[in-house]
Amino acid sequence: MTTEIVLGAAMKKSAMETSAPSPSNKPSSTGNIGMRWWDARRTFVLLSFLGLTVAYMVRVCLSIAIVAIVKKNVTTDISDSNDTCPLPDGAITDNDVGVTFPAMHFMMSAWVPPKDKAKYWSLLGSGMQIGTVVAMSVGGWLCSTTFLGGWPSVFYVFGGLGVIWAIPWFLLIHDLPEHHPRISDAELQYILEHRHYAKRDKVVAIPWRHIATSPPFWAIMASSFCYNYSFYTLLTELPTYFNKILHFDMSTNGLSSALPYIVQCLASVSWGMFVDILQKRNVLSVKTVRRLSTSLALYSSAVCLIGMMWVNCDPTVAMVVMCLAVGLIGPIGSGSPVSEQDIAPNLAGTLKGLTNTLGSATGFVAPAVTGAITKGNHTVSAWNTVFVIAAIFNVIFCTIYVIFVTDKVQPWNDSEPKKISVSVIPQ
Structure with a gap:
C-alpha cells in the first residue's frame, strides 16, 4: 500500500512538472502564496x-x-413578388x-x-x-x-x-x-x-454502446427534453396565448418581452453563487447540487404552468406567472446542463451534442403539439391542456433525472485508443 501511495505521488508530481509552464517564467509569489x-x-x-x-x-x-x-x-408592388428571394x-x-x-x-x-x-x-x-x-x-x-x-x-x-x-x-x-x-x-x-478530465494525445473510439446503455446519460437526456420543451412552450407559445385568449399583444411592449429573460438571468446567477458557497462549506455535495438545482427549476416551472390555468383572464397576473415560470428555470444552470461533464468529462462535448440535439428538437415539437391542440380552437380549455402537458413532462422526466443521475465518472469515460487497421496490398 505504501509503495502505491509513493508511486502515485511521484506520478502526479511528474505530470505537474511536465504539463505546467516553467516557474521561472512567472512571479514566484503566485506559486507560493496562492492564485x-x-x-x-x-x-x-x-x-x-x-x-x-x-x-x-x-x-x-x-x-x-x-x-x-x-x-x-408589404409596401412593395405585389406584381414583383414572384421576382424576389424567399x-x-x-x-x-x-x-x-x-x-x-x-x-x-x-x-x-x-x-x-x-x-x-x-x-x-x-x-x-x-x-x-x-x-x-x-x-x-x-x-x-x-x-x-x-x-x-x-x-x-x-x-x-x-x-x-x-x-x-x-x-x-x-x-x-x-x-x-x-x-x-x-x-x-x-x-x-x-x-x-x-x-476529472484526462488529456489524451491519441484519438479514441466513442463508446456508443456504453453511452446508449448508461442510465445516468438517459437521465440527462430526460432532463434536457422536459426543460427545453417547457422553455419553448413558454417562450414561443405564450405570446399567442396572450394575444388570442387574454387579448394582450406582448410584441408592442418591449419590457414584457424581455422581463422573463431578465428574471431568469438573475435567478440563474444568484442561485449559482448560493450553491457555490454551500459547496465550499461542504454543506452540499456535487450530486446534491445537481439534483436540487434541477428539481427546483423543473418542479417549480410545472407549478407555474399549472398556475396559468387560474389567471382568470387577467394579463397582469398571467405576466407575473410567466415571469416566475421562466425565471425559476434559471437554477437549472447549476444542475443537469453540466451533468455531462460529471459522468464523462473526456466525452463532455460528444454527450452535450447528443443532449442538445434532443433539446433543440423540442423547438419544433412544442409548437407542433400546441398547434395540433389549439388549431381552430383557441379556447381556455385548449390552452389549459397545453400547459398541463408541459407540466406533466416536467414532473415525470425530472423525477427520472433525480433518481438515476450521478456525479461519478463512468468507466466508459476512459476509452481505449482507436485501432487503425492498415491493409497491405501484396506485391
Whole structure:
C-alpha cells in the first residue's frame, strides 16, 4: 500500500512538472502564496459569457430582421413578388449556436473542476439571456432607424461585435490549461488536482454502446427534453396565448418581452453563487447540487404552468406567472446542463451534442403539439391542456433525472485508443 501511495505521488508530481509552464517564467509569489485575484479561468468564463451573448444576439436579430423585412415587403408592388428571394429562416444561425455548446462543455471539463461548475456555468450561461434581451431591445430600435439601411444594420452591428469578440478569444484562450503560457503555477496545480478530465494525445473510439446503455446519460437526456420543451412552450407559445385568449399583444411592449429573460438571468446567477458557497462549506455535495438545482427549476416551472390555468383572464397576473415560470428555470444552470461533464468529462462535448440535439428538437415539437391542440380552437380549455402537458413532462422526466443521475465518472469515460487497421496490398 505504501509503495502505491509513493508511486502515485511521484506520478502526479511528474505530470505537474511536465504539463505546467516553467516557474521561472512567472512571479514566484503566485506559486507560493496562492492564485491571483483574476486568473486564467475567469478570463475563459468572461470571454465565453461574451461569446454566448453575441451568439444569441445574432440568433435573435434574425427573427427581428424578418419582421422588418416582411413589413417592408408589404409596401412593395405585389406584381414583383414572384421576382424576389424567399425569406431566410433560422437554420444557419441555429446551427452555428448548436456547435457552440459541445465545444464549450469540452473546454469547461478541462478548465473547471466539478465543485466550481455551478458558479461558473451559471455566470457563463447567463450570456444567453443577456444576448436575447439586448437583441430584442437594440435590434428592434435599429430596424426602425435609417442607420445602414434599417434592418440590415442589425447584421452589421451584431456581426461586427462577433468579429471584435473573436480577437481576444483567439489571443487569450487555450483549449487546455496545460497549454496556457500565462497561467500561474497555483491555478494550474489546482485545476489538475481537482478536475476529472484526462488529456489524451491519441484519438479514441466513442463508446456508443456504453453511452446508449448508461442510465445516468438517459437521465440527462430526460432532463434536457422536459426543460427545453417547457422553455419553448413558454417562450414561443405564450405570446399567442396572450394575444388570442387574454387579448394582450406582448410584441408592442418591449419590457414584457424581455422581463422573463431578465428574471431568469438573475435567478440563474444568484442561485449559482448560493450553491457555490454551500459547496465550499461542504454543506452540499456535487450530486446534491445537481439534483436540487434541477428539481427546483423543473418542479417549480410545472407549478407555474399549472398556475396559468387560474389567471382568470387577467394579463397582469398571467405576466407575473410567466415571469416566475421562466425565471425559476434559471437554477437549472447549476444542475443537469453540466451533468455531462460529471459522468464523462473526456466525452463532455460528444454527450452535450447528443443532449442538445434532443433539446433543440423540442423547438419544433412544442409548437407542433400546441398547434395540433389549439388549431381552430383557441379556447381556455385548449390552452389549459397545453400547459398541463408541459407540466406533466416536467414532473415525470425530472423525477427520472433525480433518481438515476450521478456525479461519478463512468468507466466508459476512459476509452481505449482507436485501432487503425492498415491493409497491405501484396506485391
